[in-house]
Amino acid sequence: MxxxxxxxxxxxxxxxxxxxxxxxxxxxVYAADIDKVKLLDIIKNADVAITRSSTDVDEKxxxxxxxxxxxxxAGVGYDNVDIDxxxxxxxxxMNVPTANTxxxxxxxxxxxxxxxxxxxxxxxxxxxxxxxxxxxWYGNELYGxxxxxxxxxxxxxxxxxxAKAFEMDVITYDPYISSTKATDLGIKYTTNFEDxxxxxxxxxxxxxxxxxxxxxxxxxxxxxxxxxxxxxxxxGGLYNEEALVENLKSGKIAMAGIDVFKKEPxxxxxxxxxxxxxxxxHLGANTKESQRExxxxxxxxxxxxxxxxxxPNALNLPIDESKIPAFVKPYIExxxxxxxxxxQISKSQIRAVEVSAEGDLSEYVDSLQTFAxxxxxxxxxxxxxxxxxxxxxxxxKGIDLSTKTITxxxxxxxxVTIKITTANGVKSISGTVFEDNIxxxxxxxxxxxxxxxxGKMIIMKNKDIPGVVGQVGSIxxxxxxxxxxxxxxxxxxxxxxxxxLIDEKANSKVIEDLDNLEASIAVAYAEI
Ligand SMILES: NC(=O)C1=CN([C@@H]2O[C@H](COP(=O)(O)OP(=O)(O)OC[C@H]3O[C@@H](n4cnc5c(N)ncnc54)[C@H](O)[C@@H]3O)[C@@H](O)[C@H]2O)C=CC1
Ligand SMILES: O=C(O)C(=O)COP(=O)(O)O
Numbered sequence: 394m395x396x397x398x399x400x401x402x403x404x405x406x407x408x409x410x411x412x413x414x415x416x417x418x419x420x421x422v423y424a425a426d427i428d429k430v431k432l433l434d435i436i437k438n439a440d441v442a443i444t445r446s447s448t449d450v451d452e453k454x455x456x457x458x459x460x461x462x463x464x465x466x467a468g469v470g471y472d473n474v475d476i477d478x479x480x481x482x483x484x485x486x487m488n489v490p491t492a493n494t495x496x497x498x499x500x501x502x503x504x505x506x507x508x509x510x511x512x513x514x515x516x517x518x519x520x521x522x523x524x525x526x527x528x529x530w531y532g533n534e535l536y537g538x539x540x541x542x543x544x545x546x547x548x549x550x551x552x553x554x555x556a557k558a559f560e561m562d563v564i565t566y567d568p569y570i571s572s573t574k575a576t577d578l579g580i581k582y583t584t585n586f587e588d589x590x591x592x593x594x595x596x597x598x599x600x601x602x603x604x605x606x607x608x609x610x611x612x613x614x615x616x617x618x619x620x621x622x623x624x625x626x627x628x629g630g631l632y633n634e635e636a637l638v639e640n641l642k643s644g645k646i647a648m649a650g651i652d653v654f655k656k657e658p659x660x661x662x663x664x665x666x667x668x669x670x671x672x673x674x675h676l677g678a679n680t681k682e683s684q685r686e687x688x689x690x691x692x693x694x695x696x697x698x699x700x701x702x703x704x705p706n707a708l709n710l711p712i713d714e715s716k717i718p719a720f721v722k723p724y725i726e727x728x729x730x731x732x733x734x735x736x737q738i739s740k741s742q743i744r745a746v747e748v749s750a751e752g753d754l755s756e757y758v759d760s761l762q763t764f765a766x767x768x769x770x771x772x773x774x775x776x777x778x779x780x781x782x783x784x785x786x787x788x789x790k791g792i793d794l795s796t797k798t799i800t801x802x803x804x805x806x807x808x809v810t811i812k813i814t815t816a817n818g819v820k821s822i823s824g825t826v827f828e829d830n831i832x833x834x835x836x837x838x839x840x841x842x843x844x845x846x847x848g849k850m851i852i853m854k855n856k857d858i859p860g861v862v863g864q865v866g867s868i869x870x871x872x873x874x875x876x877x878x879x880x881x882x883x884x885x886x887x888x889x890x891x892x893x894l895i896d897e898k899a900n901s902k903v904i905e906d907l908d909n910l911e912a913s914i915a916v917a918y919a920e921i
Contacts, residue, residue, distance in 0.1 A: 394417065394418060395418075396418050396419060396420040397418060397419055397420065397440040397441065397696075397699035397700065398419075398420045398421075398422060398438050398439050398440050398441075398460075399413055399419055399420070399421045399422070399439065399440065399441045399442070399443065399695045399696070399699060400421075400422045400424050400432075400435055400436055400438070400439040400441075400442045400443070401413070401421060401422065401423050401424060401425060401442075401443045402424050402425065402432060402436070402442055402443060402444045402445075402447075402448040403425050403443070403444055403445035403446075403447045403448050403467070404425045404445070405425075405443060405445070405467055405684065405687065405688040405691060405692075406681070406684040406685045406687070406688035406689075407688070408685045408688050408689050408692075409443075409687075409688030409689050409690075409691050409692035410423065410688070410692070412689065412692040412693065412696070413692050413695070413696070416696055418700070419696060419699065422435060422438075422439070424436075429448065429449075432448070432454075433453060433454065433457040434457070436454065436457050436458045436461070437457050437458060437459055437460065438460060439458055439460060439461055440460060440461065440462050440463075440699045441461070441462060441463045441464065441465065441695045441698055441699045442458065442461060442463075442464045442465070443464075443465045443467050443691050443692075443695055444464065444465070444466055444467065444474070445466070445467050445468055446468065446470065446473060446657070446675060447657070448473075449473045450464060450466075450473065450474040450475055450478075450479070450486075451473075451475050451478070452475065452478060455475060455478045455479065455482060455484070458484075461482070461484050462483075462484060462485065462698065462699070462701075463484060463485045463486070463487065463695070463698035463699070463704065464479065464484060464485075464486050464487070465487050465488075465489065465691045465694050465695050465698070466486065466487065466488040466489070467489055467687050467688065467691040468488065468489060468493055468678055468687060469488060469489070469490050469491075469493060469494075469497075469547075469600075469678075470488075470600060470601060470627070470628060471486065471488050471600075471708060472600065472601040472602065472628060474486055474708075476708055476709050477785070479709055479781075480709045480781055480782050480785045481782055481785050481786070481789075482782060483777060483778070483779045483781045483782040484781070485698060485704045485707050485709065485710060485781055486707070486708045486709050487694060487698065487704055487705060487706045487707050487708060488706050488708060489687050489690045489691055489694070489706065490547070490706055491547055492683055492686040492687040492690055493677070493678035493680075493683040493684075493686075493687055494547040494548055494551065494683075495551070495680075495682070495683065496677060496678050496679065496680040496682070496683035497548045497598075497626055497677040497678060498548050498551040498552050498555065499680070500626050500652060500673065500676060500677045501548070501552050501596055501598075501624055501626045501650075501677075502552065502555055502556075504624050504626060504650025504651075504652065504671055504673070505535065505556075505594060505596070505622070505624055505650060506535070507650060507671040508594075508622050508624070508647075508648035508649070508650045508671055509532050509533045509534065509535060509622065509648070510530070510532035510533075511530055511532055511648070512671070513671050514530075514668070515529070515530040518530075535556070535559040535560075535561050535594075536559060536560050536561070537560065537561070537562070538561050538562070538593040538594055539561070539562045539563075539564065539591070539592040539593045539594070540553070540556045540561045540562070540563045540564070540592060540593070540594045540595075540596065541564055541565075541566065541588070541589035541590075541591075541592035541594070541595040541596070542556075542563060542564070542565040542566070542580075542596055542598065543565075543566050543567070543589060543595065543596070543597040543598065543599060543608065544565075544566075544567055544597060544598035544599035544600075544627070545565045545566075545567035545570050545574060545575055545580075545582075545598075546567070546570075546598060546599075548598040548626075548627075549565065549567065549596075549598035549599075550565075550574070550575070550578065550580075552596060552598065553565055553575070553578070553580045554578060554580075557578075557579060557580065561594075562581075563580045563581065564580070564581040564582070564583055564588055564589065564592065565580055565581070565582055565583070566583055566584070566585075566586055566588070566589045567582075567599075568584060586613075587616065590613055590616045590617050591616075591617075591618065592618075592621070593618060593621065593622065594621070594622040594623075594624065595609070595617075595621065595622075595623050595624070596623075596624040596625075596626070597609070597624070597625055597627050597631050597632065598626075598627050599627060599631065600627075600628070601627070601628035601630060601631060605628075605631050606630050606631065607630065607631075607632075607633045608631050608632070609623070609631065609632045609633065609636070610632075610633035610636045611633065611636045611639075611640075614636055614640045614645060614646065617645070617646075619644075619645060620644070620645075620646075620647040621645070621646055621647065622646070622647055622648045622649070622650070623637070623646055623648075623649045623650070624649070624650040624651075625649070625650070625651050625652065625653060626650070626652040626653065626677045627653060628653050629653045629654035629655035629656070629657065629659075630655040632649075634654070634655055634662075634663075634664065637649060637651075637664065638663045638664060638667070641664075641667050641669055641670060642667065644669075646669075647669065648669045648670070648671070649664070649669070649670050649671075650670075650671045651664060651670060651671070651672050651673075652672070652673045652674075652675055652676060652677050653675050653677070654675075657674075657675055658674065659674075690705075694706070709781060710780075710781060711759075711760075711763045711780060711781070711783075711784055712760045712763060712780060717757065717760060720753070720754075720807075720826075721754065721757045721760070723826045723830045723832055724754055724757075724761060724807065724809055724824075724826055725760065725761065725764050726764075726832065727809065727824045727825075727826060727832040727846065728748070728761045728764045728765050728768070728809050728811065728824070729764040729765070729767050729768040730768065730832070730846040730847075730921050731765075731768065731809075731811055731822045731824050731834060731846055732746070732764070732765040732766070732767070732768025732769045732811050732813075732822075733768035733769070733771060733772060733921060734768075734822065734834075734846055734919050734921055735768075735769070735811055735813050735820055735821075735822045736768065736769045736771075736772035736773055736813065737772050737917065737918075737919040737920070738820065738852050738917035738919055739813050739815050739817070739820050740815075740817070740917060741815035741816045741817040742773070742815060742816055743769055743773055743792055743813055743814070743815050744791075744792065744793065744814045744815060744816070745792060745793035745794075745795070745812075745813070745814040746762075746765055746766060746769055746787070746792060746793070746794055746795075746811065746812070746813055746814075747794075747795045747796070747797060747811070747812040747814075748761050748762040748765045748795075748796050748797070748809065748810070748811055748812075749796065749797035749798065749799050749809070749810045749812070750796075750797075750798055750799070750807070750808070750809050750810075751798075751799050751800070751801040751802075751803055751805070751807060751808045751809075751810075752801045752805070752806050752807035752808065753806075753807060754807035754808070754809060755798035755799075758796040758797070758798055759796055761796075761809055762784075762794060762795075762796045763780050763783055763784055764780060764783075765811050766778075766783035766784050766786075766787045766792075766794060767779060767780055767783040769787075769792075769813065770783055770786055770787060770790075770792075793814075803823070805825040805835065806825075807825060807826070808823055808824070808825045808835070809823065809824055809825075810822070810823040810824075810836075811823075820837075820838060821836070821837075821838060822834060822836065822837050822838075823835050823836040824846065831845075832845065832846060833845060833846075834846050837852070837882075837890060837892075838884075838890075839884050839885060840882040840883075840884045840889075840890035841882055842880060842882050842890070842892060843880070844878075844880055844892050844894075846921050847921055848877075848894055848895075848920070848921065849894070849895050849896070849897070849898055849899070849918075849919075849920050850892055850893060850894050850895065850918070850919055850920070850921075851891075851892075851893040851895060851899055851903075851904070851907065851916065851917070851918055852890070852891070852892055852893075852916070852917050852918075852919060853865070853890070853891045853893065853907060853913065853915070853916045853917075854888060854889075854890050854913075854914040854915045854916075855888070855889055855890075855891065855910070855912040855913050855914055856887060856888065856889075856911075856912045856914065857883060857887045857888060857889040858887075858912050860912075861889075861891070861910070861912045862879065862881075862891075864910050864912070865891065865893065865907060865910070868903065868906050868907055868910075869893070869895065869899075869903070872899070872900075872902075872903050873897065874895050874896070874897045874899060874903065875895065875896040875897065876893055876894070876895055876896075877894045877895065877896055878892075878893075878894035879891065879892075879893050879894075880892045880893075880894075888914065898918075898920070899918045903918075904916050904917070904918050
């Protein structure tokens with residue numbers, strides 16, 4: 394039995410490892426304790442990789458992982474996964490979004506309480522120094538303090554709820570939610586960031602991206618209350634670290650609770666030298682409960698994706714397959730085949746691809762566009778193209794992609810049309826699906842047709858004069874090519890289109906002979 398290789402790049406709970414070990418068609422490699430340079434050697438065999446924040450899925454990793462189909466980030470934040478790099482290579486990236494929520498929420502509360510009661514310092518004085526000096530440890534209470542929560546997602550909103558239980562006055566800033574998500578829970582909502590800067594304690598729970606990096610820096614801290622407390626259990630770099638250090642030193646920031654650092658592991662970070670910081674080594678997700686659940690979900694998702702069955706919580710799929718109704722699926726297949734056919738007969742560099750849909754199908758024109766790109770690019774680039782990387786590659790190659798929905802006046806219930814623009818002009822193809830999944834090409838340029846997009850075919854545009862069928866037949870017979878079907882369509886200006894389905898491949902000499910016929914206008918060979 395051929396087996397899929399799943400490489401586990403970071404420590405995950407045994408529960409998931411046991412699943413991988415006990416699955417017959419999985420060969421799993423545990424590489425968590427292996428040097429990251431050596432990992433590059435191991436990763437080349439992986440069909441699927443499971444990673445956490447300790448493994449950067451960067452250019453080096455992806456270049457080494459030549460066989461990779463999918464990657465599971467066994468956690469929430471995927472800022473260290475090069476999603477564009479994955480898309481470009483057709484690798485599906487997934488995360489495990491909710492299994493560590495409670496762990497991160499509770500660590501945030503722990504940091505908040507630790508900062509207010511200076512817990513680690515009080516603890517060390519007694520435990521390490523054996524000094525009993527109660528007068529050194531007057532802390533503050535959460536009760537009645539104003540808490541600003543930046544980011545009101547899975548973690549942020551639960552932190553806010555727990556803070557309410559401590560009778561804090563809680564306000565949140567998250568421009569991407571409806572205000573009622575907060576106000577329904579009795580939490581104030583603001584779109585004015587200054588309201589957050591006016592709080593006694595501020596905690597951040599956003600993803601790390603271009604918009605959120607340095608969200609709190611020198612200028613923002615200047616506007617804060619003297620003696621503010623800052624918590625970061627999300628990602629290093631959301632609070633500018635230099636600004637944190639400087640303002641902790643000056644006392645503008647009374648205390649900071651930090652679980653995450655811009656560069657990890659952070660064993661010689663300036664924050665570690667300060668007396669008013671509580672730190673943990675990125676332990677937000679480190680509870681046994683959360684790691685067990687993440688590990689199980691990661692293992693199951695890795696197996697499903699290795700087998701190509703499903704991609705739960707995919708981050709870079711242009712299409713959510715679960716939302717595509719059954720009647721659209723054959724159109725997707727037809728669109729890809731027709732695009733493949735059209736690109737073969739276009740014989741010139743493609744500049745633009747436009748997909749239009751009629752009928753109920755129009756709602757899904759974006760998905761059809763993606764599959765048209767797959768079809769076109771499979772011919773024109775020689776790259777391994779799938780629906781994850783198709784639009785990405787098209788954009789990179791400067792191919793203009795567009796969609797159109799048109800009024801249904803073709804007489805067909807649903808119809809899809811692909812128009813390709815090349816240096817030699819425009820070509821178009823239309824198709825529909827009849828009952829029982831009968832897929833048909835119904836138009837090629839201006840010629841009305843009825844052909845199944847399947848097998849080997851010669852497509853010949855010719856002057857509509859007598860004798861052409863016989864001449865074509867004799868050239869093919871001379872070359873031992875059997876004709877299985879011959880379809881003729883008459884167009885305008887005394888032009889006709891012949892689609893000749895054949896049993897054997899027609900080489901370039903045969904196509905040249907056909908093109909040399911007096912009646913010939915254009916001849917192409919295509920294969921689906
Ligand atoms: N320390 C640790 O071990 C852990 C850290 N995390 C970090 O916490 C982050 C949040 O996790 P979840 O709550 O599960 O994610 P989530 O996706 O449920 O919530 C993120 C929230 O941030 C909001 N947001 C995005 N951009 C924003 C902006 N510019 N300003 C304000 N709000 C913005 C979003 O609208 C969303 O509501 C993750 O992205 C991850 O980086 C998550 C788990 C464990
Ligand atoms: O889930 C997240 O975003 C986390 O930060 C947890 O990261 P980890 O899996 O513990 O490396």
